[in-house]
Amino acid sequence: MQENQHSASYLKASSTIKNMTTVAAALDAFQQHYPVDFVTFHLARTIVDSIDAPFVRTTYPDGWVSRYLLNDYINVDPIIREGFSRQLPFDWREIEIPQNAHQFMMEAELHGVGNNGVSIPIIDKSRRSLLSINSQKSDEEWTSIEQQFRPEWIELGFLLHRKAVFELHGENDPVPALGTREVECLHWASRGKDSKDIAGILGLSEHTARGYLKSARYKLGCPTLSAAIAHAVHLNLITPHVGNPN
Known part of the structure; x- marks a missing residue:
């Protein structure tokens, strides 16, 4: 409109x-x-x-x-x-x-x-x-x-x-604005998939999958991928028990 x-x-x-x-x-x-x-x-x-x-x-x-x-x-x-x-x-x-x-x-x-x-x-x-x-x-x-x-x-x-x-x-919204691919990569990482597996699932290069995981970790303010996954679960950004993030 x-x-x-x-x-x-x-x-x-x-x-x-x-x-x-x-x-x-x-x-x-x-x-x-x-x-x-x-x-x-x-x-x-x-x-x-x-x-x-x-x-x-x-x-x-x-x-x-x-x-x-x-x-x-x-x-x-x-x-x-x-x-x-x-x-x-x-x-x-x-x-x-x-x-x-x-x-x-x-x-x-x-x-x-x-x-x-x-x-x-x-x-x-x-x-x-x-x-x-x-x-x-x-x-x-x-x-x-x-x-x-x-x-x-x-x-x-x-x-x-x-x-x-x-x-x-206020200005301190605890939920970061993650992109769709970042959420998808985190989701599959939470289910035990490595960057090579994630790349195959999502049709990406392994380098690109690693890049999405890295940027998601930075946005969540976490030093490690495991910490980023735990924080994303806490914020309801991902649900590991669900087969597909969408």
Whole structure:
């Protein structure tokens, strides 16, 4: 989408969001500039020490947030389940609601949560986040709104993602920006492959494979390859037990 194709809502929202110091304030701005009712941003794999601590901000009413946490509804929430397994944005009407989530859905409606919405998965480095936009509008109204604004919401999702990372870590993001080949080489090294083996698997020269391992080690700030592999596992950049890194 070119700049001159952005709506007035996007131009106002993006400018305001960039100036906000917190994700919570940014979500309030998002909600104010679009015809939606609630907005939620959920960042996983925040790399706080050794804990995969979630980072969640929402404009939902406090009563519903308290109820959600009290009943541990994150374990039955079908939007969260789908959102962290999908790669592409999806309309909530695409989701099949399992039997164990029916009570959850009824309670959400009683607390003012709309039946319509869209969720936008965002993948960056080893992190995944999910921007969910909720609406109380009718199906017809919501379809029109979503078709008009979804491309803008995807862009704003990445803006919110970067803001969340900055809110957590400031300029010192602990997750380095490794290239795809660097991640692949580290992955196969973690599975016991040497540079010759890796070169054969990835269709590279042995010299190139060694170069990717060396640059990955430097970016991770590690003195040895084994230390780099351990650090990459800690940061969820690679998962040795998985056969293919992609």
